[in-house]
Amino acid sequence: MKVKAFAALRPPVEIVQLVASVPYDTVDTEEARALADGNPCSLLRISRPEIDFPKGTDIYSPHVYQRAVENLSKFREEKILVQESMPYVYVYRQKMGSHVQRGIVTCCHIEDYANNLIRKHEKTRQDKEDDRTRHVKMLKANTGPVFLAYRDVRAIDEIVSAVERQKPLYDFTAPDGISHTVWRADSDTDRLVQEFGKVSVSYIADGHHRAAAAARAGMEMRKANPAHNGTEEYNWFLAVLFPAGQLRILPYNRIVLDLNGMTEGDFLKAVGKKFKISVGASPDPKALRTASMYLAGKWYGLSWEPGKAIDPVQALDVSFLQNNLLDPLLGIKDPRTDKRIEFVGGIRGTGELVKRVDSGKGVVAFSMYPVTVDQMMAIADAGSVMPPKSTWFEPKLRSGLLIHTL
Numbered sequence: 001m002k003v004k005a006f007a008a009l010r011p012p013v014e015i016v017q018l019v020a021s022v023p024y025d026t027v028d029t030e031e032a033r034a035l036a037d038g039n040p041c042s043l044l045r046i047s048r049p050e051i052d053f054p055k056g057t058d059i060y061s062p063h064v065y066q067r068a069v070e071n072l073s074k075f076r077e078e079k080i081l082v083q084e085s086m087p088y089v090y091v092y093r094q095k096m097g098s099h100v101q102r103g104i105v106t107c108c109h110i111e112d113y114a115n116n117l118i119r120k121h122e123k124t125r126q127d128k129e130d131d132r133t134r135h136v137k138m139l140k141a142n143t144g145p146v147f148l149a150y151r152d153v154r155a156i157d158e159i160v161s162a163v164e165r166q167k168p169l170y171d172f173t174a175p176d177g178i179s180h181t182v183w184r185a186d187s188d189t190d191r192l193v194q195e196f197g198k199v200s201v202s203y204i205a206d207g208h209h210r211a212a213a214a215a216r217a218g219m220e221m222r223k224a225n226p227a228h229n230g231t232e233e234y235n236w237f238l239a240v241l242f243p244a245g246q247l248r249i250l251p252y253n254r255i256v257l258d259l260n261g262m263t264e265g266d267f268l269k270a271v272g273k274k275f276k277i278s279v280g281a282s283p284d285p286k287a288l289r290t291a292s293m294y295l296a297g298k299w300y301g302l303s304w305e306p307g308k309a310i311d312p313v314q315a316l317d318v319s320f321l322q323n324n325l326l327d328p329l330l331g332i333k334d335p336r337t338d339k340r341i342e343f344v345g346g347i348r349g350t351g352e353l354v355k356r357v358d359s360g361k362g363v364v365a366f367s368m369y370p371v372t373v374d375q376m377m378a379i380a381d382a383g384s385v386m387p388p389k390s391t392w393f394e395p396k397l398r399s400g401l402l403i404h405t406l
Contacts (some may be wrong), residue, residue: 001108001109001112001117001118001150001196001197001199001200001201001202002108002109002111002112002197003089003104003106003107003108003109003192003193003196003197003239003241004087004106004107004109004193004236005087005088005089005106005107005189005193006087006088006106006107006233006236006238006404007083007084007085007086007087007088007405008083008084008088008090008402008403008404009076009081009082009083009084009141009402009403009404009405010081010082010084010401010402010403011041011080011081011082011400011401012079012082013169013170015041015080016170016172016401017172017174018039018041018042019041019042019043019080019081019400019401020043020172020174020180020398020399020400020401021035021036021042021043021044021047021398021399021400022035022044022396022398022399023047023144023206023207023396023397023398023399024044024047024048024143024144024399025128025209025210026396027044027048029048029050029051029055029059030055032044032048032051033051036048036051041075041080043143043399043400045071046068046071046072046075046139046143046400047068047135047143047144047399047400049064049065049067049068049071050064050067052067052071053067059131060127060131065134065135065138066138068135068138068139069138069139072139072141081403083405087189088184088185088186088189089104089105089106089185089188089189089192089193090104090105090106090169090182090183090184090185090402091103091104091105091160091163091164091182091183091185092104092105092180092181092182092240092397092401093164093179093180093181093182094178094179094180094181094395094397095178095179095181096177096178096179096394096395099248099395100246101242101246101247101248101395102160102164102242102243102246103240103241103242104156104160104185104192104196104240104241104242105145105182105238105239105240105401105402106192106193106196106239106240106241107236107237107238107239107404108146108148108202108236108237108239108241109235109236110214110215110218110219110234110235110236110237111235112202113211113212113214113215113237114215114219116201116383117200117201117202118148118201118202118203118204118211119201119202119203119204119377119380119381120204120208120211120380121203121204121376121379121380121384121385121386122204122208122385122386123208123385124208124209124212125209128209129209129212129213129216131213132209132210132212132213132214133212133213133216133217133220135213136213136214136217136406137217137220137221140234140405140406141403141404141405141406142210142214142237142238142403142404142406143399143400143403144207144210144238144397144399144400145207145210145238145239145240145397145399145402146204146206146207146210146211146214146237146238146239146240147204147205147206147207147239147240147242147393147397148202148203148204148205148239148240148241148242149202149203149205149241149242149243149244149247149373149376149377150196150199150201150202150203150241150242150243150244151199151243151244151377152243152244152245152246153195153198153199153243155195156192156195156196156243157243159185159188159191159192159195162188163183163185163186163188164183166183166186167183168181168182168183169182169183169184170182170401174398178395180398180401182401182402196241201381202241203244203376203377203380204380205242205247205373205376205391205393206391206393206396206397210237211237211239214237214238215237217234218234218235218236218237221234221406222234222235232406233404233405233406234406236404237404238402238403238404240397244373244374244377245373247373247393248393248394249370249371249372249373249376249391249392249393250345250346250347250370250392250393250394251346251367251368251369251370251371251392252318252343252344252345252346252368252389252390252391252392253343253344253345253346253350253353253365253366253367253368254321254326254335254341254342254343254344254365254366254368254389255341255342255343255344255353255356255357255361255362255364255365255366256326256330256332256340256341256362256363256364256365256366257339257340257341257342257361257362257363258330258340258363259330259363259364260329260330260331262329264295264296267295267329267364268295268300270329271293271302271325271329274304274324274325275302275303275304275324275325276302276303276304277300277301277302278300278301278303279298279300279301280298280299281299281300281301282299282301283299283350283353283354283367284350284367285301285367285368285369286369287369288317288369288372289303289304289305289306289317289320289369290302290303290317290369291303291317291321291366291367291368291369292350292366292367293364293365293366293367294350294353294354294357294364294365294366294367295357295363295364295365297358304320304324307320311382311384312375312378312379312382312384313379313382313384313385313386313387315375316371316375316386316387316390317368317369317371318368318371318387318389318390319387321366321368322335322387326341330364335387335388335389336388342356342362343388343389344356344365345392346370346392346394347392347394350367353365353367370391370392371386371390371391376391
């Protein structure tokens with residue numbers, strides 16, 4: 001892989017908590033508006049600039065993107081964001097409860113994305129890719145990093161441990177209780193760049209639209225530059241690379257709004273023909289090839305024998321549930337488009353499933369065992385695509401800590 005240091009645009013330490021925000025794509029317009037309310041320093045004013053306009057404003061209108069440019073310029077003028085005088089690679093540690101993960105903040109090359117050294121497991125939506133491509137080109141900046149994983153490398157772990165013993169650049173706890181600590185690698189930058197040069201591939205864990213947009217923006221800027229020579233910053237995009245062994249995927253759970261015309265008794269009988277059912281199961285399944293089902297105030301355990309699927313996508317629990325229950329029994333043919341199924345990220349817990357079913361907002365819920373990082377990487381290696389709503393990476397990366405300017 002090709003990685004490099006960059007001169008980050010970043011907030012002064014005393015206001016970093018005010019600037020750093022959730023990723024732009026984890027909130028809708030109204031949620032972003034609420035989070036930034038009363039805070040003129042929030043990066044959401046750049047990543048979700050429609051919050052500066054009245055409700056109902058077309059988020060894709062030209063004046064919305066122009067506002068992002070104006071806000072970035074204002075942040076620079078008011079020293080809310082200040083450019084580093086030197087290029088660095090950074091170490092970024094996150095703590096969520098007992099879980100800790102440490103990544104390297106650097107710039108990756110758009111050709112590594114194009115040549116599949118940065119592997120994907122998800123299709124992008126054209127409208128979302130178009131939006132972020134335009135955002136990158138107008139701002140001439142990557143305001144949010146792509147979340148990448150790589151197979152663990154001991155030499156990189158040792159460098160990171162040494163950097164962690166130094167004084168951090170940032171160290172704060174966000175309102176959601178997740179702590180964020182950032183160090184400059186300083187004298188270790190060159191060693192980290194060299195070690196990543198030995199890493200054969202990495203994997204997009206989260207941020208497929210950000211990666212696609214950054215690569216596309218870079219290619220379009222190349223074509224528009226008759227003096228292009230390969231040294232330009234638009235050839236690179238912002239990323240955080242984490243060792244796969246430190247990452248945690250939470251489940252993506254399912255709620256179906258009706259039983260497709262069946263009674264509860266008939267539905268249970270039909271499920272029993274495909275699954276082994278146990279009554280009074282834990283809401284959280286404990287192993288692969290198991291799921292928990294909430295129906296009429298009771299939790300049921302579902303389990304099944306491993307199939308002969310060679311395709312790593314078909315071997316996933318969510319695929320088995322789709323192929324053997326959601327489609328044939330409940331009539332959910334395409335979970336991407338069917339309005340009768342909803343998805344709940346595992347960060348919200350199984351209590352959310354109970355709440356929705358008990359309130360009548362759903363009839364049956366399925367609590368899934370999380371996909372493993374190894375499964376995700378195997379699917380990306382095979383050039384395949386994960387089923388929709390399969391992975392929920394947590395904690396999320398904060399945007400605005402370090403910005404890459406083009």
